[in-house]
Amino acid sequence: MPVSAGRSFLIIVVVAAVTFFTRVIPFLIFPKGKEIPPKVLYLGKVLPPAIIGMLIIYCFRNVNFLAGSHGAAELIAAGVVVVLHIWKRNNLLSIGVGTVLYMWLVQAVF
């Protein structure tokens, strides 16, 4: 262990507290029983699809499309997931095939 057990424990507690804090903020601002302004209710409804879009970009954030294999493995696997899902609408099938394909691409092809 590079630092003492006491310090290690303290680090975990601090990281846990900060992480929880980011998740609890909206619930502190709008506690139970307090009326939620219509603007916030509206945001609550339209944010999830926007955040899912952002999370897709977040997953690809470290892919370099300009060098190396130009993100070919990511683009191929993502394309297969999307097409397969539009075709079959089966979550596990789309995710399973896409993941196995991607693993094969990064391990054996690129």
Add this chain to the structure above:
Amino acid sequence: MYKKAFRAAFPHTVPVLTGYLFIGIAFGVMFQEKGYHFLWAVLMSILVYAGSGQYLAVQFFAPGVRFIDMIFMTFMVNVRHIFYGLSLLERFGRMGKKRLYMIFSLTDETYSLFFVTKVPKDVPEDKFLFAIAVLDQFYWVLGSAIGALAGAVLPFRAEGIDFAMTALFLVIFVEQWLAGGNRIPAVIGLVFAGVLRLVAGSDSFILPSMICIMICLIWGRRYIEQERREGEDDNAG
């Protein structure tokens, strides 16, 4: 009643099971390489429960890292979570004693599942959501334990398996796209995050993206809400 809720929730969590098990293993391996007993990895995954946050935190276990830097870096890596609760104020408000755990458990994946998964008619919503949250964290803790115990001797190459998480978000995106209704918010999220990833770089684009997305959604409210209504009418017809 909980048994039924867990049984109903389990199939929905299988993609997260795949992803969390393996990114959990990757975390466990990294932490164990620092010289920590596997129970430390388990403790951290129970108390912290954040993918990228815990990957980052592994670096904190070194002499000389200041707590103020840990706080700031952890906050920045998790800053997107601030906005997740906004969509769940009412649903979690109905969850009684479980509410605090539900807030704690709001990872990207759990949040996304809450948003796309339809609660079965014969299971109470609060128990169903709770089951999803608990199962997801269980996979995460289990993965961390496996990685910290046996990661170095795992018999097969798991490189790339974390793509399961990307695939999950893609599937959710396609589902909401095909569901009809208003597609503007989805496009706003994708485009702003994409552009800001190019402009601001991979480490610092999330906060500006979230701010731009919020501003844009608020600005376009009149237009988006009108479209929403029309979209809902389409669904009804």
